[in-house]
Amino acid sequence: MVILSDILLFLTTALVVSITCLCVLLRVRMSDAYTGSFLTVLTPLSFQMCLTLLTTYLSRVLDEQHLLSRFYETYALGATLLSVLLTTLLLLMFSRYLIKLIRATEEQKHLGNRILTLLILVFFILSLYIIFAKSGGDWIKALHDTMRYHFFSASMFLVIHGVLGCLYAKKATTWEEERLLKGICYTFLPLIILFPLDILFFRQVAFKLVYLSFAVLSVYLYYFISRRYFLTYEMTSGLPDAKVKQLGVSEREAQIINLLVEGLSNQEIAKELFISPNTVKTHIKNIYTKLGVSNRLQLFNLLKQ
Missing domain, CATH: 1.10.10.10 (Winged helix-like DNA-binding domain superfamily/Winged helix DNA-binding domain)
Structure with missing residues (x-):
């Protein structure tokens, strides 16, 4: 199970980072609003996945003496704080991105942003309190708990986004909006099933099945990019x-x-x-x-x- 977890974590991270690099390239070349929006979500997600992969790798290769050293304790404290910040930033940016996509009045969007920001802020404060209170000053334990449970638990927050994506996809007026909202729906609604499976089979390993949702999101964004930026250009007609x-x-x-x-x-x-x-x-x-x-x-x- 541990080997399977490590392989899946590496593949998922590689996929997310690859799509992020593609979006960076398109953003630099085109200054397009869509790729800019994708990057607000993919950037913190990529850093979070890389941090999880790095921490998992270090726990495999370092001996007990290094794992108990002062240097690793400092790393554990920094990685814990960074992970909580990246996860919170991911939730915040994804919430703002979703609200930007849906068809609603400016007042409704402003209200939605305020509500979701407040919920995410409460989540951030509770996360810090629970992680550090439970660790009791043991930063290695804090890092372990953060990597095993925090990002995993935060991912369940995205079920709300999946529901909203389904509700507003029918109201979309362009194929881009419809495709992106449906992608959010198809990506995050399966978390309802994956979450209990993780608790049963992947609870004690770094990789969780819910992370597959981010891999699906990356593939869906690649499909969207291919259609919008590559395939459609092949059908661009001449100038009348x-x-x-x-x-x-x-x-x-x-x-x-x-x-x-x-x-x-x-x-x-x-x-x-x-x-x-x-x-x-x-x-x-x-x-x-x-x-x-x-x-x-x-x-x-x-x-x-």
Whole structure:
């Protein structure tokens, strides 16, 4: 069971971190609002999973003398505080992200943010009190309890998000909102079943079955990213005359945009239009300046909209 737990923990962490890195890349390249929102959730989740993996690894490789050393006690105290903070931040950011997605008035969203923030603050204070009161100054025990039970228990808070995702998915007005809300629903409602299974079979190990929900969330976000940022670009159509006038580009620039959409490189475009690659670069630079974009991904996103 311990070996299986370690393997699942490593795979889940690797998956979450990989999707986070992909979102960072897209955020840098596109400055897109969706990837920015994803990162507010994925960043604390990635750090929390990495911290859990690191602590589990250290407990396996360090001998008893090092585990009882002053240095490890200091690490245990810092890791405990950091874990509680990351878990609380994850809950807070995910709550704000969900409220941002749902169709509601600004007053309703503001009220929802206040209620969820208050609940999460109470959870944070109770977590610190229970962990440190129970440990009695034994920071290694505090770290052990935190890694075994705190993040696991906090994950159950996300069942509320799953229920809200189901309720508001039907009210979504865009496919992006609908897909993301359904993803939250499909990801976190199964926690109702996974939680008792963890208590029965995974209670004494680092990995919990509820962590699989975060792996599912990562896969779902990857599916969303693939459809929005990759697959849809393959179906981006050329520029009609009305669109050319609307964007304020010349006929030659419109030709280059259409060839970019077809996936041609600068050299291929130059060969197609019988001009030099440097001339193509100049045209592309002018296109980016006129349309207020800085790379092809942003250009394709603009054309799709």
